Amino acid sequence: MxxxxxxxxxxxxxxxxxxxxxxxxxxxxxxxxxxxxxxxxxxxxxxxxxxxxxxxxxxxxxxxxxxxxxxxxxxxxxxxxxxxxxxxxxxxxxxxxxxxxxxxxxxxxxxxxxxxxxxxxxxxxxxxxxxxxxxNVINILSWILILLIIIQPFSITIKKVVYRYKPSTNEENGGLPNAGALIGMLERSIILLMLSAGQYAAIGFVLTAKSIARYNKIAEEPKFSEYYLLGTLLSTTLVIVAYLLIF
Structure with a gap:
């Protein structure tokens, strides 16, 4: 208990x-x-x-x-x-x-x-x-907890931690409002599913797909690429650590 x-x-x-x-x-x-x-x-x-x-x-x-x-x-x-x-x-x-x-x-x-x-x-x-x-109550509670965590708390945590590294000239021109936060939630959800299925190699494809969408900006703006990489690695690390601790 x-x-x-x-x-x-x-x-x-x-x-x-x-x-x-x-x-x-x-x-x-x-x-x-x-x-x-x-x-x-x-x-x-x-x-x-x-x-x-x-x-x-x-x-x-x-x-x-x-x-x-x-x-x-x-x-x-x-x-x-x-x-x-x-x-x-x-x-x-x-x-x-x-x-x-x-x-x-x-x-x-x-x-x-x-x-x-x-x-x-x-x-x-x-x-x-x-x-x-x-x-299996523990299994149900584990899934409820980790799903709740990877959506709202992790989004706020990542924003708080990496915000000071955000390039001042970075404008989301042409981007959809709040699309980045939603992409992050989907990214963490997919990584969680891959972890639960034991498909660890597939996590790399998720991160690659995310990077392709920002390829031009990553290649042209070094500061943005570092900011982007920091946020992505932190997001991935949080999901993996949470999964290992909860399950």
Whole structure:
């Protein structure tokens, strides 16, 4: 059950910190304490919702602890940005540090539940369905988690990390709005499918196909080629690492 709890909490975190948090909310929570409280409440409700299959007072206690610590971490980030000026590099460091702390907190919570032998089980109706249908819950949770991660969180992470390397003269002339983000999502999805099927060599063809579309720009603009390569390698690395850690 420890792995079930861990994956459910991670899914709740991804939903609360990315999918249920609009771009406007993500920006304003660093400028308004009221918006920060709103985000924290949404995060808490997200954690509660994903915990329904294993809900108990024990789980509620740990959800409250995770949510409170999440708020404290975000509060420190809020106070830091209020006091100090930031640039793209600091923004990326703050973002990465923030997410690493949140994830480590959830991992430590799952370990604590295991060490303390806290009573955790699926509610009776869920348990009945699982036993009757012989469902592999861990496999389902693993796929839900990694699919959620490779779409929104990874897109934001890549943008935060490589944005400061983006050439100032780079204009997406003739390109479709937000096409790059969608291409990245499809690229990571295909790589994930190739990994799950054991077709590792096919990953190279995916990256080649992506490069062909930008061949002229890559050949003519060295700065753009480095920026493009950095984003592509980071995207691929994140998918592979996530797959190895989750599966």
């Amino acid at each position: 420890t792995k079930d709890v861990l994956y459910l909490f991670l899914i709740g975190h991804v939903l609360g910190d990315f999918y249920l948090q609009s771009s406007e909310l993500a920006i304003n929570k660093n400028e308004s304490f009221k918006i920060l409280l709103k985000h924290s409440l949404i995060y808490f409700l997200s954690m509660i919702c994903v915990s329904i299959p294993i809900f108990s007072f024990t789980i509620l206690k740990w959800v409250c602890i995770i949510s409170v610590v999440h708020f404290i971490v975000d509060l420190f980030k809020y106070l830091f940005k209020k006091k100090f000026a930031t640039n793209d590099k600091i923004e990326a460091l703050l973002y990465c540090s923030d997410e690493i702390i949140h994830i480590l907190l959830i991992i430590c919570t799952a370990i604590a539940i295991y060490i303390l032998s806290e009573p955790v089980r699926y509610i009776s109706c869920i348990q009945y369905l699982l036993s009757k249908l012989q469902i």
